[in-house]
Amino acid sequence: MVFEVRDKDLGGRIGKLTTKSGVVETPTFFPVVNPVRQFKEVSVGLLKELGFTQIITNAYIIRKAMGNRVRDVHELLGFNGVVMTDSGAYQLLRYGDEKVRLDPVEIVKFQESIGSDIAVIADVPTRDDATYDEALYSVDETLRRAALSAKLITDSNALWVLPIQGGIHLDLVRKCAMIGKEFEGFSIYAIGSPVLLMEKYKYSKVFEMILTIKKIVPIDKAVHLFGAGHPMIIPFAVALGVDMFDSASYILYARDGRYMTERGTYMLKDLDYLPCECPICNKYDVKSLMEMSREERVRSVALHNLYVILRGIKDVKVAIREGRLWELLEERARGHPSLRYLLKVFTRDEFVGWLELLDPRIRGDSHALFLYEGTSYFRPEIVRHEAYLNSHILRYGGGSRTAILTPMLVKRGKAVGQSDITVKLNAHLEDTYIYLPFFTLIPMTLIHVYPYSHFKLPEEVDVGTLLLFSRRLRRYVGMLLSKYGEVVILTCRCQSWSSEVFVKKSLRRLLGRDNLKLIDINPNQHV
Numbered sequence: 001m002v003f004e005v006r007d008k009d010l011g012g013r014i015g016k017l018t019t020k021s022g023v024v025e026t027p028t029f030f031p032v033v034n035p036v037r038q039f040k041e042v043s044v045g046l047l048k049e050l051g052f053t054q055i056i057t058n059a060y061i062i063r064k065a066m067g068n069r070v071r072d073v074h075e076l077l078g079f080n081g082v083v084m085t086d087s088g089a090y091q092l093l094r095y096g097d098e099k100v101r102l103d104p105v106e107i108v109k110f111q112e113s114i115g116s117d118i119a120v121i122a123d124v125p126t127r128d129d130a131t132y133d134e135a136l137y138s139v140d141e142t143l144r145r146a147a148l149s150a151k152l153i154t155d156s157n158a159l160w161v162l163p164i165q166g167g168i169h170l171d172l173v174r175k176c177a178m179i180g181k182e183f184e185g186f187s188i189y190a191i192g193s194p195v196l197l198m199e200k201y202k203y204s205k206v207f208e209m210i211l212t213i214k215k216i217v218p219i220d221k222a223v224h225l226f227g228a229g230h231p232m233i234i235p236f237a238v239a240l241g242v243d244m245f246d247s248a249s250y251i252l253y254a255r256d257g258r259y260m261t262e263r264g265t266y267m268l269k270d271l272d273y274l275p276c277e278c279p280i281c282n283k284y285d286v287k288s289l290m291e292m293s294r295e296e297r298v299r300s301v302a303l304h305n306l307y308v309i310l311r312g313i314k315d316v317k318v319a320i321r322e323g324r325l326w327e328l329l330e331e332r333a334r335g336h337p338s339l340r341y342l343l344k345v346f347t348r349d350e351f352v353g354w355l356e357l358l359d360p361r362i363r364g365d366s367h368a369l370f371l372y373e374g375t376s377y378f379r380p381e382i383v384r385h386e387a388y389l390n391s392h393i394l395r396y397g398g399g400s401r402t403a404i405l406t407p408m409l410v411k412r413g414k415a416v417g418q419s420d421i422t423v424k425l426n427a428h429l430e431d432t433y434i435y436l437p438f439f440t441l442i443p444m445t446l447i448h449v450y451p452y453s454h455f456k457l458p459e460e461v462d463v464g465t466l467l468l469f470s471r472r473l474r475r476y477v478g479m480l481l482s483k484y485g486e487v488v489i490l491t492c493r494c495q496s497w498s499s500e501v502f503v504k505k506s507l508r509r510l511l512g513r514d515n516l517k518l519i520d521i522n523p524n525q526h527v
Contacts, residue, residue, distance in 0.1 A: 002159060002187045003222045003243075009325040010380065011214065011241035011358040014317055017188075017222055019117040020157045021074070021082050022053060026222060027238045027316055029229070029309050030056040030084055032248035033077060036065050041295065042251055042302045044079045050306055053081040056246045059111045059119070060088025060102065073114040084118035084246070085111050089125050089163065090195070090226070104145040108152050118188065119158045121149040125193035126167035128200065135169045139176045142192070146183050153185045160185055161224060163192035164213050168205050177216040188224055188244070189217045195227035201338055203233055204345045207240060211354060214241045231262045231312030232335075235328050236342050238316050240351075241358065250309060254302035262312060263335035268301060278307035322367045326379040330372050347378040356380040368454040371438045374464040381451050385439055386472075392443055393479050400485035401431055405477070407490065407498030408436040431484070437461050437469040437497055441476050461497055469497060470506040477507055477516070486515045493520070 003026075007014040017024040031047055033055045047055060057077060062070055062085075070076050073083050087107045104122040111119040123142040126135045142165045153160050162180050166173030180189070191213060194206045206225075214223065222243040228234065229247020237245070253260060257268045261275060268289060274281040280300050289297055319328040333343035345351065359380035369381055376382065432444040442452050461469070480487045489507075491500040500520045510516055 003220060005220075007320050008358070008360045009320040009323050010239045010355045012238040012316065012320050012325050013241070013243065014320050015222070015243060017159070017243070019082050019159055021080070021117045024054050024082050024244075026243040027234070027313055028054060028244055029234075029313055030054050030244065030246035031250060031306065032229075032246055033057045033079075034248070035062050035076065041254075041298050042306075044077050046299075046303065047306075048079070048081070050303070050310065052306075054084065055079060055081065056084040056086060056118075058088060058090070059085040059107060059114070059116070060091055062114070063107070063110050068110075068113075070114050073116055076114075082117045083115075084161075085114070085116040085120065086226075087111070087120045087122040089120070089123050089193075104148055105152065108149050112152075112156060112158065116158050118161060119156075120161040120163065120190070121145055123163040123165060123192060125163075126165045126169075126172075127193065128167060128196040128202070128205075130167055130169075132169055132172075135165070135167050135172050138165045138167075139172045143176060143179050146180060146186075150183045150185050156185065159187040161188040161190050162186040163190040163226070164209075164217075165192040167193065167209070168197075170208060170212050173209055173212045174216065177213050181217050186221075188222045189213065190224040190226055191242070192226070194225065198227060198233070203236070203338065203342055207236070207342070207345060207351075210237065210240045210242060211351060215354065229309065230265070231260065231309050232264065232332070232339060233342070234309075234312050235316050235319070235325070235332055236339070236346070238320075239325055239329060239346070239355070250305035251298070251302045253305055254298045254300075257297075257301070259301060260305040260308045262308065262315075262332065268297075274304075276304065276308065278304055278311075280304040280307065323363050324367060324370070326376075327370050327372075330375055333375070343375055347375060352378050352383055356383045366450050366454065368456055369451050371455060371457040373458075373462050374468050376438055377465075377468055382438055385451075389441055389443075389476070390479075393476065393483065396430060398483040401428060402486040402488060403480045403484040404432045405435045405441065405480075405487070405489040406432065407492050407495065408434045408442075409494060435473060435489075435498070437465050440469065440472040466497055466502075470502070473503075473506050474510065477510060481510065481513060481516060484515070486517065488517045488519060491518055491520045492522075 003015055003017050005013045005015045015026045017026055031052055033044060035057050073085060074080060077083065088102050102122045107122045122145055124138040126138040146162055162183065164173060164176045164180055166176050191209055194209065197206050223241055224244040225237055225242045227247055228237060228245045229249030234245060259266045259268045259271065268286065271286050274286060280303050284300065289300060315328065319325045329343055333339045430445050433441040434444060434447065435441050438457060446452050477487060489503060491503050492498045496502060500518060503518060504511065
């Protein structure tokens, strides 16, 4: 088995990718190594010291600079870990086919000859500004080259990557993925040419491409995102199912004096303090970095950038293990306006449905759900609860019986009146519901079942969450009124969302019905 998944959360997964030179744990980041220039700035030895057991370099540059003199890419780079080679498609994207000549057959043979562990065919990238006809050509030519390459890699020891092209034209992305998945010999699929889109902060377009591809390619294959090298977007891409990343951002940013953080990028010269605890930032301050020679400063900032990327990958892995990846997205979204928008993208119907489908129902190690604001309504556990609640109301209860809705006390974690109200109103336990934001209604019979027994929500709920809660409460109360002879709602001024004023305002269209009653109570008398 080439790719084995060990843990999952949302679309994210921790897995093992087995190559001939070793196992790579995903999600993972491949630092781009320029085989000609980079050794003077950040050597492969420094990358190994940081803990990178995998790197990516460029077969086109190696071949152009050294011809057929190279026998083994590991020896050339002085690296005994996993080496991935790109075919030169990035250079083709940047400089055009007039300056970059790529023979798709020769570059495949060359990557085989130098012992690449992971190799990429010579695809034709789709520019972000490509017309439909231009994008169609890149798709058709990439598929033609994939068919040629598939015949050459039948007995290959390398893992071969098939980039899926089409750019922002999602129907072409879909076509490329549908045809591409039928080719034999490819172990990894890649999101084709997203670099220019990401440089223009068009992250939502990239994520639409990822979602389109993930819905088509085999779920047991690893997925690579080219050119993604900022910790800001890594958690969001992982949540959609991306397993591998690569970028030269760490060194390119350093050459420009750009300093990475999880919340964004700073110009080093504009900082008074270094907001990081990595070895570089613990050893130096801004002044000492600025006084270094250019080469030494570039190396130091590049190492810091790599530490931040590594920390971002580790944060994602911890979140997947704990089932908190959605919470990590919500946390990161508060760090930058563009990420805030990205989280909103994740609340679109097509994203919500896909994430709920991929998210595991059962976890070996369950943690309490942290529910923050309106975006928490779209995490898979809440979406799944909504589907269950609809079927529960339709299947159970009804007739002349009484349904009771009692609010949850957030501070105490108990339902108001859960000990005696049902007895006084002669109601069955299965006809009793707890109401509160996010879950809206929880059947009392499930109150001790995960996740209803393990969640935290704010003591003060924001206005946006209250509006969503109000609409959903009205819908479910309407369903109960059509099923039961009587619906009794207990209100309590102990919380804004359970007060008589809030409940009446939420249910104003239903209040005239004879079978709906509101009872305002003092929680201290019943809990």
